[in-house]
Each structure stands twice: as C-alpha cells, then as structure tokens.
Amino acid sequence: MEIQRTAVVKLSVPDERRDDLTRTMNTFRDAAQRFADRGWEGDDDGCVITSRSRLQPLVYDEIRDDTGLHSDLTVAAVNHAADALSGCVDKMKAGERTSKPVFTSNTTVYNTNAISYFDGYCSLAVYGSGRVHAEYVYPDESPQAEYMDSDNWEKQGAKLRYDQQSDTYYLHVSVTKERDESSGEAESRTVLGVDRNVDGYLAVTSTGVFLGNADLLNHKRREYERRRARLQQQGTRSAHLTIESIGDRFARWSESFLHQASKRLVTEAVSQGCSVIVFEDLEQIRKRISNPSKFQQWAFRELKRQTEYKARAEGITVESVHPAYTSQRCSDADCGFTHEDNRDGDDFACQKCGKELHADYNAARNIAHRFIQNRLKSGSGGATHHLALKSGTLNGNGDYSPSTV
Numbered sequence: 001m002e003i004q005r006t007a008v009v010k011l012s013v014p015d016e017r018r019d020d021l022t023r024t025m026n027t028f029r030d031a032a033q034r035f036a037d038r039g040w041e042g043d044d045d046g047c048v049i050t051s052r053s054r055l056q057p058l059v060y061d062e063i064r065d066d067t068g069l070h071s072d073l074t075v076a077a078v079n080h081a082a083d084a085l086s087g088c089v090d091k092m093k094a095g096e097r098t099s100k101p102v103f104t105s106n107t108t109v110y111n112t113n114a115i116s117y118f119d120g121y122c123s124l125a126v127y128g129s130g131r132v133h134a135e136y137v138y139p140d141e142s143p144q145a146e147y148m149d150s151d152n153w154e155k156q157g158a159k160l161r162y163d164q165q166s167d168t169y170y171l172h173v174s175v176t177k178e179r180d181e182s183s184g185e186a187e188s189r190t191v192l193g194v195d196r197n198v199d200g201y202l203a204v205t206s207t208g209v210f211l212g213n214a215d216l217l218n219h220k221r222r223e224y225e226r227r228r229a230r231l232q233q234q235g236t237r238s239a240h241l242t243i244e245s246i247g248d249r250f251a252r253w254s255e256s257f258l259h260q261a262s263k264r265l266v267t268e269a270v271s272q273g274c275s276v277i278v279f280e281d282l283e284q285i286r287k288r289i290s291n292p293s294k295f296q297q298w299a300f301r302e303l304k305r306q307t308e309y310k311a312r313a314e315g316i317t318v319e320s321v322h323p324a325y326t327s328q329r330c331s332d333a334d335c336g337f338t339h340e341d342n343r344d345g346d347d348f349a350c351q352k353c354g355k356e357l358h359a360d361y362n363a364a365r366n367i368a369h370r371f372i373q374n375r376l377k378s379g380s381g382g383a384t385h386h387l388a389l390k391s392g393t394l395n396g397n398g399d400y401s402p403s404t405v
C-alpha cells in the first residue's frame, strides 16, 4: 500500500523573481477560470464537462495564445478546472446546492513537468518560459527535511501558495512511499484534536486555534425562528412565500459559516503536517451537552461532514473518539489528573498540578490524546502517533518535539 503525505515547505524566493511568480499565479488563475467557464457551459447535451481529456482540446490553443502561459502550467490549469468541476458534479449528485467554480486563491498548481526538485531547492516553471529557483527553508531533522531530503519519499506534483499576510511562498508537495509491511517500520502520524461546542467558539483545535462564533450561529438561528413564527401566524400566501425565502437564505448562510470553519480546520491540519483529524463522537456529545437543539446537532454533524470532504482531498482522515472526561482531564503530559472541579466554564485549572488553560483547548488536546492512547492499546500497525500542539508534538509516551512549521 502507498502512503501519501503533503510536505509544506517555506520557500526563499530571490527578490528579483517574485514578480515572475506573482504574474504566473495570476495568469494560471485566469487560465483555470477560463477552462472552468468552458466546462461549466457543458457539452452538446448541456452536461458539465468534467473530463480533462475532453475539456483540454476545446479551448487549449485559444487560452494559451491569449494568456501566454507556459504549456505545462496550462495543462495543470485544465486539470485544476476539471477537478473543481468534478467536485461540483459530485455535489449535484448528492442533491446539494452548487455553482460554477470560481478561482480566487493565490495558488499555482505544478505537475511534475513544471517543477523539478533538487538538493535544497526547487525549480519552478514561470509564466511564458524560463524557470525560477527557490530555496527550501526548514530546520534539519524536521518532518519537511525527511520528506524532501531523503530518498524514502517520492516527490510528485505540488501547489505553490502565496500567503499575503506574511508575504511568503509555501510549496505544498505531494510525497508518497510504499509501505513496507514486512519491516514493521513505524509510521509517524500527527493527530489534530478538535473540540466542538454549542456556545463560545464552535471549534477549538489541540494546536490552540479558536474558530467560528457559535453564539453568532445560535443568534442567527433564533432570529430566523422568530421571524418564521411571526409569519406563520399571519398565515397569508405572501407570508408563506417569505418563510420559504428566509429559510433558504438562512440555510445558505449557515452552510457557508460551517464551510469557513471546516476550511480553516483542514488548513490548520495541513500546515501542522497532521494526517488525522479527531472529533468527539456525536452520539456521546449529546450526553455531555445537556439538551442540544436539533439545529446544533445538525451543525456538529455538518461541520464534521464538510471537514471529511475537504480533508480527503489533502490525504487526511477524520476519526472520532468517545468524549468521556475529555473536558475534566488535565491535558498536561506529566499530569492527566481528572476531576469535575478542574473545569469552570471556559476556564480549566488543574486541582493537582495547577495548570491553567482555556477549557476547550484543554479538551481538544485530550481528544487527540485519547485517539493516540486507543491506537497504542489496540497496537494497530505499530504506528507512532503524535499529538499536534501549539508549539510542537507529543507522542504516546509523552515525548515532546518542538514545532518546525
């Protein structure tokens, strides 16, 4: 079996070549958009075109002539558009709302022809022709060094992403290797724990990311229910139509709210090199949180479903654990003391070792910890799991490694 990972590598790009990469990124996005537009228009039967080999000949020459984009990057743009169109058709088949793909992110997709990997640097095809050399930036003995420097991992295509906030280019490289079943070699997997809540933050990760305002979600829901109740009392036909339209609008708003949260969860998992995202089991959460509404239960399920959908594209799996005591246990690696007095609302203060941290952050660390302990106990595959923390990782034995990302 093949193991697949994504190595996220910071790049050092020479100042005088940064404009070339920016221009390439903008042109790539335009080209991908034009392929997506054409695919969305559909074939003679009006069906959305999702096949790369059918989409490419339709507009390839025209788009290359117009944009002047490097031929390998133009091929990558077709693939990028076809993938997005396939995603739309999958959603349609599942009866979900969807619309034409619109590319807005600062991303260039490099297939293996358009990127070459060397010792310490890579060479990226740019705009019309020519190449930009960019050096890798990571410490020795980091996971990135293992993926990029050793011969164990085969490097495939990559995505170049530009982070505006830090004015930095990151290369997301797909790497694969054959799993050696006979050697019993331990595969290292990093686990991101996620705590979900009905108030305060919707989700908190074991790496200390707080995301989604659950209070806002509840407020919008109550507002919608109040309006609906008022309109139902009126009972007129026009009131009925208004109910439908505000219902649609609220459904769209809440889905997009959850999409943002799930997207940030997966981004966090990718940037921390995690291959597993762990939630609490929903059936059990219902026992912990007294009386969650049907809507809140839907939001929890939907957040997980959307996370699974997006995580799969990054080669990350989503798992669940039993949530018992995850909010009462001290997540300090040397402690683990469990007591109901440890938690007071949003505050967690261990009655034994004195550790203090946000209660949801503490719970998220415990969720990842439980998953790792379960795997250790079951002895499954001899895999070594690491818990992703704010500034590093912990393995099942409590050994800490500082962060490298």
Ligand SMILES: [Zn+2]
Pocket: 330, 331, 332, 335, 336, 337, 350, 351, 352, 353, 354, 355
């Ligand atoms: Zn403690």
